[in-house]
Amino acid sequence: MTKSLASRVNTLSPSTTLAITAKAKEMKESGIDVIGLGAGEPDYNTPANIIEAAYTSMKEGKTKYTPAGGLPALKDAIIQKLQKDQGLDYSRKEIMIGIGAKHVLYTLFQVILNPDDEVIIPSPYWVSYPEQVKLAGGVPVHIEGTAAALFKVTAQQIRDAVTSKTKAVIINSPGNPTGMIYSKEELQQIADACQDKDIWIISDEIYEKLVYDGAKHVSVAQLSDDAKKRTLLINGVSKSHSMTGWRIGYIAGDAEVVNAMTDLASHSTSNPTTTSQYATIEAYNGPQDAVETMRKAFESRLEQVYPQLSAIPGFNVIKPQGAFYLLPDVSEAVKNTGFANVDDFAAALLTTANVAVIPGSGFGSPDTIRLSYATSIELLEEAIRRIHAFVEANWKE
Incomplete structure (x- = not known):
């Protein structure tokens, strides 16, 4: 052996x-x-009302399997959140809930990448992006966001990095580890480049609620119909609601991609933790103080x-x-x-x-x-x- x-x-x-x-x-x-x-x-x-909602759900016997892609009620809460915060309209079939945003990203790469497909990753980058791309058989292609450019990359850098094998570019705003935010104008230029090159935009927005000094978070999916169609929006409650250990994240985007991710999850994780899903419903529907x-x-x-x-x-x-x-x-x-x-x-x-x-x-x-x-x-x-x-x-x- x-x-x-x-x-x-x-x-x-x-x-x-x-x-x-x-x-x-x-x-x-x-x-x-x-x-x-x-x-x-x-x-x-984690805020007390969220903890209490989780406890209540357990006492009510809500401790069984859920659909692989998440509770319909949680999908509805996410849909309402995206409409309220970004003015974005999604349906349940365009939402998949996973075991934290990291798991959602991992599953995404597994379903969109074939061997040697390339993903453009601006640096500095979150440590797991290139590793997850490699695990899916893909090739990370790094482009540098310099200090002079406030650690952000330009649309022209993305255009120059695209090859016949490029499948997607990752945009993380606000970013880890930099804390930098792409402006609406910068995102529009990036969206235009991705439309011209016909590649996915993977928009990691996990830090969206943590912005300072009057800065504004803008989702690239807000910018146009085409930007929304090609954006695979990743988010969750880990950072915004201090729920890192609850492990709930989600994707909003193309229904075919989301369906494939849900099918894959059904064979790998069965479903996100039931109690955590009920907690997240309260996180989004309850007070935001x-x-x-x-x-x-x-x-x-x-x-x-x-x-x-x-x-x-x-x-x-x-x-x-x-x-x-x-x-x-x-x-x-x-x-x-x-x-x-x-x-x-x-x-x-x-x-x-x-x-x-x-x-x-x-x-x-x-x-x-x-x-x-x-x-x-x-x-x-x-x-x-x-x-x-x-x-x-x-x-x-």
């Missing part, structure tokens, strides 16, 4: 985020005072810690417009503290200063580190103080 693994998994890169988080957790459990800034989840608990409370808290933290982080020698920081991450370019600090690269710098920061950050190499941005401000302001300020002291103690000029 052969014991070799399937070739598809041999192409995978381990998650940098999870590796750093695991190391920080191990240090904490051994009694070390580690401050973790790697978290990709809000530090708020907690969403705004959390958004304001993140905005306040950003306003406080951005100047402090910018004051660290060798740190060049662009102020984000959304999400809850900062992505400073630390190449100057790395050079002047004698480390070979950002990964080594981040490792030393963890073991010496007891601060966990994520090296940008995992996001296709090797000169940066990602810090999450989804933690208390007291811990954030202490972490930045430690980072500042670490850099100054190791500065060699």
Whole structure:
């Protein structure tokens, strides 16, 4: 009996985020005072009304299988949300609910990609995009969003990257790890390019509710009939309602794609967790006060810690417009503290200063580190103080 693994998994890169988080957790459990800034989840608990709705559903016996693509009542709640927030009209057959937005994306790539199909991925990017494309037999094609362009790519870059094998481009706005937001005008140009080249737009909008300083979230699907037809909109309640562990995400888009995804899910997951679906119905249909409370808290933290982080020698920081991450370019600090690269710098920061950050190499941005401000302001300020002291103690000029 052969014991070799399937070739598809041999192409995978381990998650940098999870590796750093695991190391920080191990240090904490051994009694070390580690401050973790790697978290990709809000530090708020799920709102009480959502928890109560889940509990009520269980007491009422709503604990059995649901349709593979999700409860009709939850699809209706999502349809109403998309109409209210974006003015978009979808039917139930155009909605599929999965086990978090990550699972939805994975399933999407499985049903739209054939071997060697290409997906254009702007960098910096969320770590799982290229890995999921590879698992579906596809080829990630990276185009760079430079710091000068606020980490965003242009329509012309997309046009230049398209080949006969291109199937889709991913747009993540607000973005992880950058926190940057594409304007309506930028999205219109991208939509026009995708129409000309006849490719899908995969629009990851999971951070849509977390926008700051008067910034506006626009879905590319809002821009025209053609943009809506070719947009596969991905969203969920993990970030907006602090429901990361409940694992509910969804896609809104082309009915044929959604049907194929639902068929695939029926053979892989059966259905999203029933209790979590009832909780999500309440998340969308119930009061939204907690969403705004959390958004304001993140905005306040950003306003406080951005100047402090910018004051660290060798740190060049662009102020984000959304999400809850900062992505400073630390190449100057790395050079002047004698480390070979950002990964080594981040490792030393963890073991010496007891601060966990994520090296940008995992996001296709090797000169940066990602810090999450989804933690208390007291811990954030202490972490930045430690980072500042670490850099100054190791500065060699």
